[in-house]
Amino acid sequence: xxxxTVSESSRxxxxxxxxxxxxxxxTSDDTRTEDKDIVWFTPxxxxxxxxxxxxxxxxxxMVHLNGRVITxxxxxxxxxxxxxxxLLFNAHSQALTFTVPEGLDPWWAVEVDTAILHTEFRPLIxxxxxxxxxxxxxxxxxxxxxx
Numbered sequence: 058x059x060x061x062t063v064s065e066s067s068r069x070x071x072x073x074x075x076x077x078x079x080x081x082x083x084t085s086d087d088t089r090t091e092d093k094d095i096v097w098f099t100p101x102x103x104x105x106x107x108x109x110x111x112x113x114x115x116x117x118x119m120v121h122l123n124g125r126v127i128t129x130x131x132x133x134x135x136x137x138x139x140x141x142x143x144l145l146f147n148a149h150s151q152a153l154t155f156t157v158p159e160g161l162d163p164w165w166a167v168e169v170d171t172a173i174l175h176t177e178f179r180p181l182i183x184x185x186x187x188x189x190x191x192x193x194x195x196x197x198x199x200x201x202x203x204x
Contacts, residue, residue, distance in 0.1 A: 093121075095120065096120070096123075100154070100155045102185075105118065116149060117153050117190075118146055119143055121158065122143075124200075140201075141161065142197060142198065143165060145188065145190050145196040145197075147190040149193075150192050150193070153190055153192075154187050154188070155188050156188075157187075163202065166199045167196070167197075169195065170197075171195045171196075
């Protein structure tokens with residue numbers, strides 16, 4: 058399967074990619090990372106601050122899309138939940154090492170790696186692990202709660 062096919066399939070079948078409203082950055086007064094609908098991380102796995110956006114590495118970052126805090130209801134008015142996704146963007150001219158942030162899903166499966174032509178089996182990636190992302194590429198991980 059070519060990466061675009063996997064990406065298109067995920068986008069079509071995952072509510073987290075089909076939101077009708079823009080992300081809020083959090084869902085309540087609680088600011089814990091796991092409660093936010095979207096969180097931006099540095100390649101080191103640290104939540105980005107305002108000053109981080111002005112640094113050189115800001116062209117390479119991670120975005121966590123939380124499927125458990127989708128605020129808008131589904132078509133029938135029922136709550137919507139989904140898997141969470143972690144998108145690793147490397148716009149740098151060299152491969153970079155990213156650290157999967159702690160405090161999110163404990164395990165992550167590779168959904169898309171735009172640096173390879175064919176999706177191949179890869180073992181689950183544990184929170185806190187390092188992942189090498191090739192230059193000018195995107196790496197998409199799907200969260201898994203079970204050990």
